[in-house]
Amino acid sequence: MSEYMGQENPLLIIISGPSGVGKDAVIDELKQRKIPFHFVVTATTRSKRPDEVHGKDYWFYTPEEFYQLLKSGELLENAVVYNNSYGVPKHDVRDSLNRGEDTILRIDVQGAAHIKREVPNALFIFLAPPTFEALINRLGNRNTETPESLNRRLNTYQVEMKAIPTFDYVVINYESRLAETVDKIIAIITAEKLRTHPRRVKL
Ligand code: 5GP
Numbered sequence: 001m002s003e004y005m006g007q008e009n010p011l012l013i014i015i016s017g018p019s020g021v022g023k024d025a026v027i028d029e030l031k032q033r034k035i036p037f038h039f040v041v042t043a044t045t046r047s048k049r050p051d052e053v054h055g056k057d058y059w060f061y062t063p064e065e066f067y068q069l070l071k072s073g074e075l076l077e078n079a080v081v082y083n084n085s086y087g088v089p090k091h092d093v094r095d096s097l098n099r100g101e102d103t104i105l106r107i108d109v110q111g112a113a114h115i116k117r118e119v120p121n122a123l124f125i126f127l128a129p130p131t132f133e134a135l136i137n138r139l140g141n142r143n144t145e146t147p148e149s150l151n152r153r154l155n156t157y158q159v160e161m162k163a164i165p166t167f168d169y170v171v172i173n174y175e176s177r178l179a180e181t182v183d184k185i186i187a188i189i190t191a192e193k194l195r196t197h198p199r200r201v202k203l
Pocket of ligand 1: 017018019020023042043046077078079081086087088106107108109110111112
């Protein structure tokens with residue numbers, strides 16, 4: 001058998017991009033299609049939105065609880081995004097990779113840059129809106145933002161788009177074409193599993 005066959009390294013897949021671009025929708029669709037992967041639920045101090053579930057969308061913690069996690073060195077990455085703290089539980093990522101499962105992380109662009117320094121062999125996918133206006137529409141429709149926080153999110157957008165060249169792939173999430181976006185992400189994952197030199201991730 002060729003030495004190139006049978007190499008099954010779990011991938012650490014970072015799905016990033018501007019806030020409101022549709023990262024959660026993409027991940028939900030991957031789950032719907034029963035694509036096998038482990039989704040890392042990140043921790044946050046942000047308050048829960050009505051449709052969110054503790055332990056599924058986020059671990060919702062008080063600032064004190066979050067600080068305890070941070071102090072114990074248990075966060076692979078943490079950041080303040082729009083005045084709330086977010087962090088990636090390290091043990092969850094490590095355990096999942098040790099089980100041999102492809103592992104998906106949904107984080108903002110500054111978080112992705114941090115992970116890139118820590119784990120350069122992860123697979124970095126940037127999800128982009130087709131236009132600035134499309135992102136404004138999506139954020140506006142979400143009805144959960146104050147005009148002030150909307151403004152802040154939009155200012156960050158331009159800085160975040162400049163980070164695209166540091167990613168491995170960029171996928172545009174066109175309005176009402178989620179299936180196509182997810183098809184492209186699955187194609188990327190499929191191709192990555194056929195590499196002659198697989199990404200080996202160490203935590
Ligand atoms: P939201 O509060 O709207 O759910 O998320 C705000 C932003 O924080 C999104 O871009 C989301 O992807 C990002 N985010 C979620 N979890 C983490 C994390 O653990 N670290 C970082 N850096 N960003 C995160």
